[in-house]
Amino acid sequence: MGTKKLNMASIEAGMWLHMDCVNPIGIKFEHDGIVSAVTEGYSSAADIKVIHYAGSEPHGKRLISETTLEEFLAVGSSARVVNARCRFSPLEVVKRARSQLGRADYNVLGRNCQHFGSWCYEGAAFSREVFKYGVIGTSFGLVVSIVGIIAPGMARTLQKAVSF
Numbered sequence: 001m002g003t004k005k006l007n008m009a010s011i012e013a014g015m016w017l018h019m020d021c022v023n024p025i026g027i028k029f030e031h032d033g034i035v036s037a038v039t040e041g042y043s044s045a046a047d048i049k050v051i052h053y054a055g056s057e058p059h060g061k062r063l064i065s066e067t068t069l070e071e072f073l074a075v076g077s078s079a080r081v082v083n084a085r086c087r088f089s090p091l092e093v094v095k096r097a098r099s100q101l102g103r104a105d106y107n108v109l110g111r112n113c114q115h116f117g118s119w120c121y122e123g124a125a126f127s128r129e130v131f132k133y134g135v136i137g138t139s140f141g142l143v144v145s146i147v148g149i150i151a152p153g154m155a156r157t158l159q160k161a162v163s164f
Contacts, residue, residue: 002082005082012035013035014034014035014094018031019076019078033052036097053090053106061106088121110131
């Protein structure tokens with residue numbers, strides 16, 4: 001699965017977007033979302049809607065929300081379109097994304113924005129970012145386990161398959 005640069009002239013509902021980001025303290029992360037609506041004759045990113053893990057509920061948890069593309073793009077660098085084989089029609093991708101609106105169970109290892117995007121698009125929740133950094137995380141987890149600090153359920157969380 002690769003990506004290609006987002007062409008604003010050809011954006012359509014059902015597209016899976018991906019971008020690289022850096023948080024305020026300099027930690028790199030990736031962010032994904034699903035284009036849910038494109039206003040006919042749109043003229044800006046404010047006329048396009050994206051569903052993704054965004055913002056936070058009153059208790060500080062991220063939730064799946066529908067925002068403008070402008071708001072989605074504010075957290076990272078230029079967005080790209082994910083080139084993955086889609087198992088569903090664009091309409092079904094959007095229906096799957098909308099069915100998760102309001103969900104507030106974000107978990108960086110087991111239920112993040114890439115898990116959400118791949119579930120909407122491919123039917124299986126998978127995170128390239130978690131997989132890519134798994135070796136680092138596993139090594140860290142082993143060190144923490146040896147020291148005896150790790151929570152008993154964390155190892156199960158890392159190994160558990162995720163489904164939305």
